[in-house]
Amino acid sequence: KNQVEQSPQSLIILEGKNCTLQCNYTVSPFSNLRWYKQDTGRGPVSLTIMTFSENTKSNGRYTATLDADTKQSSLHITASQLSDSASYICVVFSLTTGGFKTIFGAGTRLFVKA
Amino acid sequence: DTEVTQTPKHLVMGMTNKKSLKCEQHMGHRAMYWYKQKAKKPPELMFVYSYEKLSINESVPSRFSPECPNSSLLNLHLHALQPEDSALYLCASSQISGGTGEQFFGPGTRLTVL
Numbered sequence: 001k002n003q004v005e006q007s008p009q010s011l012i013i014l015e016g017k018n019c020t021l022q023c024n025y026t027v028s029p030f031s032n033l034r035w036y037k038q039d040t041g042r043g044p045v046s047l048t049i050m051t052f053s054e055n056t057k058s059n060g061r062y063t064a065t066l067d068a069d070t071k072q073s074s075l076h077i078t079a080s081q082l083s084d085s086a087s088y089i090c091v092v093f094s095l096t097t098g099g100f101k102t103i104f105g106a107g108t109r110l111f112v113k114a
Numbered sequence: 115d116t117e118v119t120q121t122p123k124h125l126v127m128g129m130t131n132k133k134s135l136k137c138e139q140h141m142g143h144r145a146m147y148w149y150k151q152k153a154k155k156p157p158e159l160m161f162v163y164s165y166e167k168l169s170i171n172e173s174v175p176s177r178f179s180p181e182c183p184n185s186s187l188l189n190l191h192l193h194a195l196q197p198e199d200s201a202l203y204l205c206a207s208s209q210i211s212g213g214t215g216e217q218f219f220g221p222g223t224r225l226t227v228l
Contacts, residue, residue: 041222043204044204046216046218049214049216089156095213100212102217105156106155106156107156
């Protein structure tokens with residue numbers, strides 16, 4: 001069954017600290033993996049995209065990693081800011097000759113406190 | 115213009131009302147999507163339009179009726195909704211249906227059904 005599982009469900013950190021969010025997937029075939037940031041009541045915004053051959057990709061203070069062998073990804077946030085408070089959603093895209101699937105994880109809710 | 119816009123931002127309606135949600139993009143994308151998102155849950159795909167034709171309907175009740183008048187516009191007509199239909203409704207677009215999976219999301223319409 002195609003699934004994307006994220007941990008932790010929620011996380012509270014102090015401003016300026018680093019944190020790492022986890023994503024495990026059992027999607028096949030795998031095409032790519034995206035991390036989205038979603039502010040409350042807003043639409044998701046793409047942070048990074050990882051394909052099968054990529055191990056690490058950075059976008060400012062966000063660094064995503066991918067281990068295609070273990071089917072795990074992580075999103076590391078450096079020097080957190082209050083504006084990082086949001087839900088972070090891991091999304092795996094699967095493209096086949098018969099169509100495509102976009103499988104969303106349940107998200108990690110991050111709270112950054114002053 | 116790299117934005118997907120949605121109107122209205124908020125909508126409150128009774129169970130006997132008829133209302134419409136609107137979505138617009140001017141990125142030349144040929145695929146558009148409607149998602150429903152309940153609180154603390156990932157978005158759930160409802161409909162996919164590809165080249166203005168409905169290509170995917172995820173068994174959505176007929177009280178939700180999508181319409182794609184042209185390649186830039188996507189509507190969702192609502193009629194006889196239930197309180198459990200209250201949610202954030204997200205519109206998204208992509209260059210083509212499937213493709214690399216990259217979807218651009220609008221800010222959403224927060225719908226409350228009384």
